[in-house]
Amino acid sequence: xxxxxxxxxxxxxxxxxxxxxxxxxxxxxxxxxxxxxxxxxxxxxxxxxxxxxxxxxxxxxxxxxxxxxxxxxxxxxxxxxxxxxxxxxxxxxxxxxxxxxxxxxxxxxxxxxxxxxxxxxxxxxxxxxxxxxxxxxxxxxxxxxxxxxxxxxxxxxxxxxxxxxxxxxxxxxxxxxxxxxxxxxxxxxxxxxxxxxxxxxxxxxxxxxxxxxxxxxxxxxxxxxxxxxxxxxxxxxxxxxxxxxxxxxxxxxxxxxxxxxxxxxxxxxxxxxxxxxxxxxxxxxxxxxxxxxxxxxxxxxxxxxxxxxxxxxxxxxxxxxxxxxxxxxxxxxxxxxxxxxxxxxxxxxxxxxxxxxxxxxxxxxxxxxxxxxxxxxxxxxxxxxxxxxxxxxxxxxxxxxxxxxxxxxxxxxxxxxxxxxxxxxxxxxxxxxxxxxxxxxxxxxxxxxxxxxxxxxxxxxxxxxxxxxxxxxxxxxxxxxxxxxxxxxxxxxxxxxxxxxxxxxxxxxxxxxxxxxxxxxxxxxxxxxxxxxxxxxxxxxxxxxxxxxxxxxxxxxxxxxxxxxxxxxxxxxxxxxxxxxxxxxxxx
Numbered sequence: 001x002x003x004x005x006x007x008x009x010x011x012x013x014x015x016x017x018x019x020x021x022x023x024x025x026x027x028x029x030x031x032x033x034x035x036x037x038x039x040x041x042x043x044x045x046x047x048x049x050x051x052x053x054x055x056x057x058x059x060x061x062x063x064x065x066x067x068x069x070x071x072x073x074x075x076x077x078x079x080x081x082x083x084x085x086x087x088x089x090x091x092x093x094x095x096x097x098x099x100x101x102x103x104x105x106x107x108x109x110x111x112x113x114x115x116x117x118x119x120x121x122x123x124x125x126x127x128x129x130x131x132x133x134x135x136x137x138x139x140x141x142x143x144x145x146x147x148x149x150x151x152x153x154x155x156x157x158x159x160x161x162x163x164x165x166x167x168x169x170x171x172x173x174x175x176x177x178x179x180x181x182x183x184x185x186x187x188x189x190x191x192x193x194x195x196x197x198x199x200x201x202x203x204x205x206x207x208x209x210x211x212x213x214x215x216x217x218x219x220x221x222x223x224x225x226x227x228x229x230x231x232x233x234x235x236x237x238x239x240x241x242x243x244x245x246x247x248x249x250x251x252x253x254x255x256x257x258x259x260x261x262x263x264x265x266x267x268x269x270x271x272x273x274x275x276x277x278x279x280x281x282x283x284x285x286x287x288x289x290x291x292x293x294x295x296x297x298x299x300x301x302x303x304x305x306x307x308x309x310x311x312x313x314x315x316x317x318x319x320x321x322x323x324x325x326x327x328x329x330x331x332x333x334x335x336x337x338x339x340x341x342x343x344x345x346x347x348x349x350x351x352x353x354x355x356x357x358x359x360x361x362x363x364x365x366x367x368x369x370x371x372x373x374x375x376x377x378x379x380x381x382x383x384x385x386x387x388x389x390x391x392x393x394x395x396x397x398x399x400x401x402x403x404x405x406x407x408x409x410x411x412x413x414x415x416x417x418x419x420x421x422x423x424x425x426x427x428x429x430x431x432x433x434x435x436x437x438x439x440x441x442x443x444x445x446x447x448x449x450x451x452x453x454x455x456x457x458x459x460x461x462x463x464x465x466x467x468x469x470x471x472x473x474x475x476x477x478x479x480x481x482x483x484x485x486x487x488x489x490x491x492x493x494x495x496x497x498x499x500x501x502x503x504x505x506x507x508x509x510x511x512x513x514x515x516x517x518x519x520x521x522x523x524x525x526x527x528x529x530x531x532x533x534x535x536x537x538x539x540x541x542x543x544x545x546x547x548x549x550x551x552x553x554x555x556x557x558x559x560x561x562x563x564x565x566x567x568x569x570x571x572x573x574x575x576x577x578x579x580x581x582x583x584x585x586x587x588x
Contacts, residue, residue, distance in 0.1 A: 001382050001536070003457040003584060005494070005564070007464065008033045021046070024477045030462050030491050031481070034246075046480045048251040050228060056215040059208075060196035061189040065138075065161045066215040068186060072136045072159070073105040073220070080134040081109040082121060083307070084141040084205070085298030087291045091237030092140035092163075092209040094310040095230050099213035103220045108134075111303040114368055115392065119429075121149035130156045138163065141205025143183065144190055145169045145422070150183035160185040163208050167424065168192055172412070200248045206237025207252055232259040232268070233310065239283050240291035244487025253483045257281050267309035270322035283483035296329040299368035332369060339365045339373045343387065344380070356448045356455065357405070358383050359441040361397075361434075363390035371398035371427070378402065382457045384410075384450075391431060394419060399428040404454040414444050459564060459584055465493040467519040467526050470567045470578060478567070490566050497588065499558040501525065505534055513537050515582065518558065528565060528580035537585070544587040560588035 010032050014025035021028060021042045028042070036045050044052060056062050072079050079100060083093030093109045100107040110129070112122060120142040126149060129137065136159045143150070143162035147169070153160050162185045170178040182188050189208060191198040203211070214227045235256020238249050245253050260281040263269060272281070275289045297305040305321060305328075312318035343360050347353055352360065358377060365373060367389045374387040378400040384407060388397035401407035406425040411418065417440040421430035432440060484490040502516035513530040530537070541549040552559060563585050570579035 001380070001457055002455075003459055005459050005461060005562075005584075005586075007461045007494075017042075023480065024474065026463055026465070026474070026491075027477055027480065033460075033462050034488060045250070048254040050231075050251065050255055052248070052251050053214075054199050054211075054248060056211040056218075059189060059191055059198040059211060060193055061187045062212065062215050065163070065187040065189050066212065066219045068136070068159060068161055069100070069105075069138060069216060070103075070219045073100070073103050076106060077136050078132075078134045079105050079107045079136045079138065080129050081107060082137055082139045082142070083109060083111050083303075084119065085111050085114050085303035086141075087240035087294040087306075088205045088237045089141040090294055090298070090303050090306045090310070091233045091240070092205040093307050094233050095206060095209040095213055095237075096138060096140055096163075097307075097311065098230060098233075099209075099216055099227070102222065102226065103216060109307060111298070111307060113302065114298055121146040121153075123149050123152045126153045126158070127156070130158060135159060137161070140209045141165070143185070144188070145183075147181065147183045150185050154184060161187045161189070163189045163205070163212055165190060165192065165203055165205050165208055168194075169422075202244050202247070202249060204238050204241035204243045204249075206234045206241070207243075207249065209237075210234035210252065228255075232256045232263055232265065235260070236286055236290060236294075239286040239483065239485055240294065242287075242486045245283075245483055245485040246487045250483075250488070253283065253485070257283065257286075257483055265310065266315055266318040267312045267321065270312070270315070270318035271309065271325060274319075274322040274326045283485050287485065292332070293325040293329045296332040297325060299332055299366070300328050335366055336369050336372050336376070339369060340376045343373060343377055347377070347381075355441070355445050356383060356450045357410075357441075357444050358385040359388070359437070359444065360386070361388040361395060361437050363395070365389040367391060367396060370396075371400065371429075374398050374400040382455060386430070386444075388430075388432065388437065394431055395434050395437065396431040397429070399423065399430065401426045401428075402454075405448075405450060410444060410447065413447050414440055417443060460492065461494045461564065462492045463494075465495060465567075467495060467498075467517065468522065470526070472569070472578065475567050475569055475578065492564060492583070493566060494562065494564045496562050497560050498563050500556045500561055501558060503553055503556050510534060513582070515561075517563075517580070526578060526580060527570075528563065528582040529570075530582035530585070533585075540585070540587045562586040562588065 010029060012032055014028050018025040018028040020039050031042050036042055081093055081096045083089045097107055097109050138161040140163050142164055144164040144166050150160050168180045170180045172178050191201045210230055213230055214224050217224050217227050231252055235253045238253050243249055271290060277285050294306045297303050305324060309321040342362060346360055352358060370387045370389050374385045378385040382402060384401040384405045386397055386399040388395045399407050407428045408423050408425055411421045411428055417436045419431045421428060423429055478491060499518040500515050501518055504514040506512040506514055511532050511534050513534050515528045516525050517528055519526055545552045564583045565580040568579055568581050570577050
């Protein structure tokens with residue numbers, strides 16, 4: 001995949017800024033590159049204290065919503081928490097259940113079945129809940145689009161409190177004007193409502209559930225510090241839902257990671273053990289190990305398994321559930337890898353390879369992994385990608401995009417070919433009749449205005465860093481910027497003309513590249529490790545050295561490369577060393 005490297009620059013006096021904030025000048029520049037520009041913003045960023053959390057009652061509907069639930073508790077009414085099957089929905093459900101039961105509520109929770117019920121509120125399920133004696137429903141991570149379902153619930157006389165973070169639904173007029181509308185619930189709590197004055201709009205579902213717990217505890221005369229016990233769950237949801245890790249999200253995520261190291265939650269402890277997570281817990285552990293296990297339950301079985309794990313009060317039961325989650329995720333990984341290989345074959349053996357927007361229909365792909373497959377294909381080709389598979393009633397699928405292509409807006413242009421769609425600029429879901437797939441593929445590509453430059457992957461480098469300046473102290477200083485994720489990417493550092501003395505290809509699947517690099521001007525070396533780019537490396541070697549590339553693999557003899565990397569600490573067999581995590585490379 002072609003890439004364009006660009007070095008970020010700033011006119012700021014980094015030494016002066018670093019001195020005022022109390023950080024290395026490199027750390028100061030990285031924060032400036034993340035649009036954290038003032039001294040106060042920087043100090044708040046590196047010290048995301050719980051004191052920086054906003055008052056939950058600044059959020060529209062929070063006062064009314066918590067009052068409804070408080071009264072339901074005091075009147076011993078049965079309360080149903082209606083969640084969702086992804087990691088954000090699971091953690092939101094757990095937070096509300098723990099909060100309500102702490103307040104002595106008679107509460108239960110429900111997670112819809114992904115394949116049989118789909119996302120969000122179901123009219124038939126609400127009717128069944130009514131028959132079971134539930135009169136108060138509180139949603140989490142869903143509900144903002146459930147206009148008809150809420151209408152039916154109100155006809156039954158049910159009380160509905162919606163807590164959600166998704167974009168508000170709208171009707172587009174002929175003149176292009178959008179009329180936003182929300183369900184006629186008793187209360188809608190969503191900071192994205194136009195008249196909501198909450199200072200931070202980017203909370204995920206778990207974040208809003210956490211704010212609801214804060215507000216409810218205050219109403220029930222329970223110390224709000226009790227709500228901080230829920231922040232580790234909120235942090236998992238926040239990191240897994242890939243919201244920007246800035247402002248209040250950063251406060252939640254940072255404090256969650258601090259608590260997760262020594263958590264007393266039996267389910268989390270069991271899952272950490274099953275995944276061999278020791279010591280400090282990082283955003284990587286959450287996003288790439290714990291989160292996928294939670295999501296696997298909703299994809300392949302039932303998300304009740306994940307909720308039950310977080311709520312487990314028996315150690316043996318927790319271990320059993322954790323083992324189930326890990327096994328399900330392994331199965332999900334196998335299904336994903338098979339599907340990705342099939343989709344690549346479909347693209348490269350057909351005219352799809354010439355499209356700027358990839359639309360692939362493979363009815364054998366499990367619908368629950370369509371989004372993951374779309375993401376993997378998007379990363380391989382740096383093209384907007386839509387993967388469709390056979391749904392229960394008609395083909396359905398998921399879309400993943402690149403920054404230069406607003407997927408949601410482009411789908412609006414194609415709405416005549418779609419039965420249903422929704423989403424965001426970078427991700428969306430859709431349903432389509434099979435006979436419309438080819439028409440849709442052609443139309444979305446005909447409308448596409450992406451240029452060749454748009455399709456070149458852009459890497460924006462924070463700073464050029466000589467290897468001789470990398471030490472344990474610098475790596476420790478970089479940690480102040482964690483947790484990394486969307487909105488706060490890991491530092492992107494680079495060095496030019498690196499002499500490579502040894503090349504190794506490792507791993508059971510031969511997909512790990514290891515480079516031994518000379519530290520310029522010295523006789524010392526530093527190792528770099530690069531995952532899942534061996535094929536790309538071999539192709540570049542062939543292009544650079546032709547038929548002699550195999551000899552150069554065995555005898556690089558100081559061949560020169562440009563590297564983009566993040567410095568890290570490698571611990572192996574009791575030895576601790578500095579190692580580069582190589583993200584991209586160019587052979588000179």
